[in-house]
Amino acid sequence: MAGLSKKLVLIDGNSIAYRAFFALPLLNNDKGIHTNAIYGFTTMLMKLLEEEQPTHLMVAFDAGKTTFRHKTFEDYKGGRQKTPPELSEQFPFIRDLLNAHNIKYYELDQYEADDIIGTLSTQAEKDGFDTVIISGDKDLTQLSSERIRVDITKKGITDLEQYTPAHINEKYGLTPDQIIDMKGLMGDASDNIPGVPGVGEKTAIKLLKQFGTLENVLDSIDEVSGKKLKEKLEENKQLAEMSKKLATITRTAPVEVKLSELEKQEANYDQLTKLYKELGFNSLLDKLDGEEEEIELKDIKWEEVTDFTDELPSHAELYVELYDVNYHTADILGIAFHADQKTYFISPEHAAESEAFKKWIEDDSKTKSVYDAKESIVAFDRLGMKLQGIDFDLLIASYVIDASEAADDFSSIAKRHGADAVPTDESVYGKGAKKKVPEKNELMQHTARKAAAIHAIKETCITSLEKNEQLELFEKLELPLATVLAEMERKGVQVDIDRLKDMGVELKKKLEEIQSDIYRIAGEEFNINSPKQLGVILFENLKLPVLKKTKTGYSTSADVLEKLKPEHEIIDHILHYRQLGKLQSTYIEGLLKVIHDDTNKIHTRYNQVLTQTGRLSSTDPNLQNIPIRLEEGRKIRQAFVPSEKDWVMFAADYSQIELRVLAHISDDEGLKEAFHQGMDVHTKTAMDVFGVSKEDVTSGMRRHAKAVNFGIVYGISDYGLSQSLDITRKEAAEFIKKYLDSYPKVKEYMDDIIHEAKQKGYVETLLHRRRYIPEITSRNFNLRGFAERTAMNTPIQGTAADIIKKAMIEMADRLKAESLQTRMLLQVHDELIFECPKDEIEKLEKIVPEVMESAVELSVPLKVDYSYGNTWYDAK
DNA sequence: TACCGTACGA
DNA sequence: CTCGCTCGTACGGTAT
Numbered sequence A: 001m002a003g004l005s006k007k008l009v010l011i012d013g014n015s016i017a018y019r020a021f022f023a024l025p026l027l028n029n030d031k032g033i034h035t036n037a038i039y040g041f042t043t044m045l046m047k048l049l050e051e052e053q054p055t056h057l058m059v060a061f062d063a064g065k066t067t068f069r070h071k072t073f074e075d076y077k078g079g080r081q082k083t084p085p086e087l088s089e090q091f092p093f094i095r096d097l098l099n100a101h102n103i104k105y106y107e108l109d110q111y112e113a114d115d116i117i118g119t120l121s122t123q124a125e126k127d128g129f130d131t132v133i134i135s136g137d138k139d140l141t142q143l144s145s146e147r148i149r150v151d152i153t154k155k156g157i158t159d160l161e162q163y164t165p166a167h168i169n170e171k172y173g174l175t176p177d178q179i180i181d182m183k184g185l186m187g188d189a190s191d192n193i194p195g196v197p198g199v200g201e202k203t204a205i206k207l208l209k210q211f212g213t214l215e216n217v218l219d220s221i222d223e224v225s226g227k228k229l230k231e232k233l234e235e236n237k238q239l240a241e242m243s244k245k246l247a248t249i250t251r252t253a254p255v256e257v258k259l260s261e262l263e264k265q266e267a268n269y270d271q272l273t274k275l276y277k278e279l280g281f282n283s284l285l286d287k288l289d290g291e292e293e294e295i296e297l298k299d300i301k302w303e304e305v306t307d308f309t310d311e312l313p314s315h316a317e318l319y320v321e322l323y324d325v326n327y328h329t330a331d332i333l334g335i336a337f338h339a340d341q342k343t344y345f346i347s348p349e350h351a352a353e354s355e356a357f358k359k360w361i362e363d364d365s366k367t368k369s370v371y372d373a374k375e376s377i378v379a380f381d382r383l384g385m386k387l388q389g390i391d392f393d394l395l396i397a398s399y400v401i402d403a404s405e406a407a408d409d410f411s412s413i414a415k416r417h418g419a420d421a422v423p424t425d426e427s428v429y430g431k432g433a434k435k436k437v438p439e440k441n442e443l444m445q446h447t448a449r450k451a452a453a454i455h456a457i458k459e460t461c462i463t464s465l466e467k468n469e470q471l472e473l474f475e476k477l478e479l480p481l482a483t484v485l486a487e488m489e490r491k492g493v494q495v496d497i498d499r500l501k502d503m504g505v506e507l508k509k510k511l512e513e514i515q516s517d518i519y520r521i522a523g524e525e526f527n528i529n530s531p532k533q534l535g536v537i538l539f540e541n542l543k544l545p546v547l548k549k550t551k552t553g554y555s556t557s558a559d560v561l562e563k564l565k566p567e568h569e570i571i572d573h574i575l576h577y578r579q580l581g582k583l584q585s586t587y588i589e590g591l592l593k594v595i596h597d598d599t600n601k602i603h604t605r606y607n608q609v610l611t612q613t614g615r616l617s618s619t620d621p622n623l624q625n626i627p628i629r630l631e632e633g634r635k636i637r638q639a640f641v642p643s644e645k646d647w648v649m650f651a652a653d654y655s656q657i658e659l660r661v662l663a664h665i666s667d668d669e670g671l672k673e674a675f676h677q678g679m680d681v682h683t684k685t686a687m688d689v690f691g692v693s694k695e696d697v698t699s700g701m702r703r704h705a706k707a708v709n710f711g712i713v714y715g716i717s718d719y720g721l722s723q724s725l726d727i728t729r730k731e732a733a734e735f736i737k738k739y740l741d742s743y744p745k746v747k748e749y750m751d752d753i754i755h756e757a758k759q760k761g762y763v764e765t766l767l768h769r770r771r772y773i774p775e776i777t778s779r780n781f782n783l784r785g786f787a788e789r790t791a792m793n794t795p796i797q798g799t800a801a802d803i804i805k806k807a808m809i810e811m812a813d814r815l816k817a818e819s820l821q822t823r824m825l826l827q828v829h830d831e832l833i834f835e836c837p838k839d840e841i842e843k844l845e846k847i848v849p850e851v852m853e854s855a856v857e858l859s860v861p862l863k864v865d866y867s868y869g870n871t872w873y874d875a876k
Numbered sequence B: 001t002a003c004c005g006t007a008c009g010a
Numbered sequence C: 001c002t003c004g005c006t007c008g009t010a011c012g013g014t015a016t
Helices: A013-023 A036-052 A091-100 A113-126 A138-143 A165-172 A178-186 A201-211 A214-219 A227-235 A237-247 A269-279 A282-293 A348-353 A355-362 A373-382 A394-401 A410-416 A425-429 A440-467 A471-491 A497-522 A531-541 A558-567 A570-593 A631-639 A657-666 A669-676 A681-690 A699-714 A718-725 A729-742 A744-760 A781-817 A838-853
Strands: A006-012 A056-061 A104-107 A129-135 A148-153 A160-163 A315-322 A332-339 A342-346 A367-370 A390-393 A493-495 A605-607 A617-619 A647-654 A762-764 A770-772 A823-827 A831-837 A864-869
Touching: A006 A013, A006 A036, A006 A113, A013 A036, A013 A056, A013 A091, A013 A113, A013 A129, A036 A091, A036 A129, A036 A282, A056 A113, A091 A104, A091 A269, A104 A113, A113 A129, A113 A138, A113 A148, A129 A138, A138 A148, A138 A178, A160 A165, A165 A178, A178 A201, A178 A214, A178 A237, A201 A214, A214 A237, A227 A237, A269 A282, A269 A410, A315 A373, A315 A440, A332 A348, A332 A440, A342 A348, A342 A440, A348 A355, A367 A440, A373 A390, A373 A471, A390 A394, A390 A440, A390 A471, A394 A410, A394 A440, A394 A471, A410 A440, A425 A440, A440 A471, A471 A605, A471 A781, A471 A823, A493 A831, A497 A570, A497 A631, A558 A570, A570 A631, A647 A781, A647 A838, A657 A669, A657 A699, A657 A744, A657 A781, A669 A681, A669 A744, A681 A699, A681 A729, A699 A718, A699 A729, A699 A781, A718 A729, A729 A744, A744 A762, A744 A781, A762 A781, A770 A781, A781 A823, A781 A831, A781 A838, A831 A838, A838 A864
Parallel strands: A006 A056, A006 A129, A056 A104, A129 A148, A315 A367, A367 A390
Antiparallel strands: A148 A160, A315 A332, A332 A342, A605 A617, A647 A831, A647 A864, A762 A770, A823 A831
């Protein structure tokens, strides 16, 4: 646009990354990637965007090792330290960062970033731009002119010194052009440019003030004062000329980028958010949220209805707005639905009073598209309506399409699929102590927007699902499962409060005893729950050997303490204290907190859209990690009881489902044989790996075999196995090799799946659940290793998850079809827990294994074990 | 309020 | 020679 000033910023990418790397401490994120250069680069970028407000922007990188300068001087940049691996691993992320910002970057074979910058800034000057160059390398100051400013990092990365021709004159008494002559005379140690020996900055400047250019100096050596200096100049004429040539930045590099292509674009906030999360840049994430809120949102049209005289639509997008994430207890604020290009709002009170509305909600021929079917079903159930006819769920669709995109709120999901007009809940309600319901118009507006957004996005999602062959997974598995889960959650599981409280009292007594024992042995009182204080007692006062350290100090984890047991009598007491403390705080006090007073029931929430493998997770409380391994903890299960008199708890679990899935996927004869013959798979593995007969398998051999089996499922590494069996890495590696030799097709599977992940970028489960694994091509050892294990594990764990989900849907149908009173209550990854009247036990013993075992057909049989009893504890 | 270390489950 | 086996949730302590 003519008349408006254009401002170009050019960044010397390598130089800034180096500066950031050395200026900041070596930060780590949770995946073990170093992030200090990325972080520094980002903060520099943010500051720059804010302060300079560029209209055009580009980052230049150095290409490869050799440049045209090496033809002039082989040793150019010789003697330089190799780039530390901790830095080079960060470069790909810096490029990701620039991509997310929609900032162009460029590198050119045989040229350095300097030359790209020199060429572009010269062009820009002709085209009427103002240009700012950012670098850590003072060489660049030679480019300075009336319209080109060169900013050089001073200390740190955001403290810049601005080099204009005036500043250069003030500082050196030279013009920008003379900077090259200066380098020619004095050289540059960091680039290994020789210069004239014995000539430093002072002498160079003096000479240039007198003669103007290097050439003039060399032509007029006679006039130079000082005998020694004359000699040096005379002897090193050629060296000086070559040095000048090396230091000269070319302004005519064959750069193919046009300035018009460098126009500053809006950042891709979704990508940025994802990247910042991955890197653990939480402070920057907060800033991002701030920026996003500034986007103006168009008001949408909606009207409030209080009663229904007109007929309700045959299809609508429906949304229920709640005040809290826990939909079992949250206030229901309002309901919106979108139909025939209009959006309506209805208050929960009016909804509950309207017979017509209730009829419509419950009519399964009137289809509804929702966001979070499970939440909606529960909310309507609380209003006394049975929501039916759900044909689409935005949250679940989004999860099925890509589970890695964090499903935190409606706004971000809508935006990801192209509907950017929904503000975040946080911006409408506020957060923390300031959270409150907004005035009614704003509330109605917000609720209506969501219903309208579902409508806007639905088709795109369906198209994606179809394209990925996931429509069946979505419609036939996840969507019906939401209803099943809603029923399970809503029913809840009964808890024997008195039993729990009694256990609490007993635990408290024991804890006090152990505590005083520990204080007595330690000779002082301290907080046993504080790893820091405990560390001081164990490793400083008692001088126990330090076997492992954490980021913050000594490790006092169970596996460390286990090894310290023989060293001191206090260890046993601490382990016991930890064990009981965990029971008390998490399982006694924690569970008591979430029991609903009126019913004595617990209503967990299953998160259906969280795990990357397709499993469910459970919160508030987590009922998928109730103790079982140790008897003392297992007793907690005695508090989980049937909710009706004379009923029992009935539990059924898949036996070795993951190994069976592995046997199926890999099609390994040896492994399949174990299951076809109904053998104990770990014993069979021990026989195959150690080459012994069944009778000769010792318990030690079986234990090792079992650990290898688990390891294989998890995506094994010799280190991991060595840890779990407490053997050396070498021994572990030998086990793994023996295992893979015994089951060659398992090895083939492991190799193939990694290859496939590299090819396609994702892996799949039996029912087409996908997990994208971009890190599989990473040059970073850590990331790639992690990705490879993910590729191996996800199809196994995910297929097992698919299977039990399918079984749950069929189980719910079957119970209904047979008009049984039995209720499915809980799912714990490979087991289902029911409560049932005693006279239905016999039927369940037949139906449950039948349904679960036939959920899918694999090349090995599925096997289900079951039992029942008066409490969950007794159903073992 | 957010993170860390620890510990529970499959 | 890196540095480490899958997926989760919840607690108390501690730093901010």
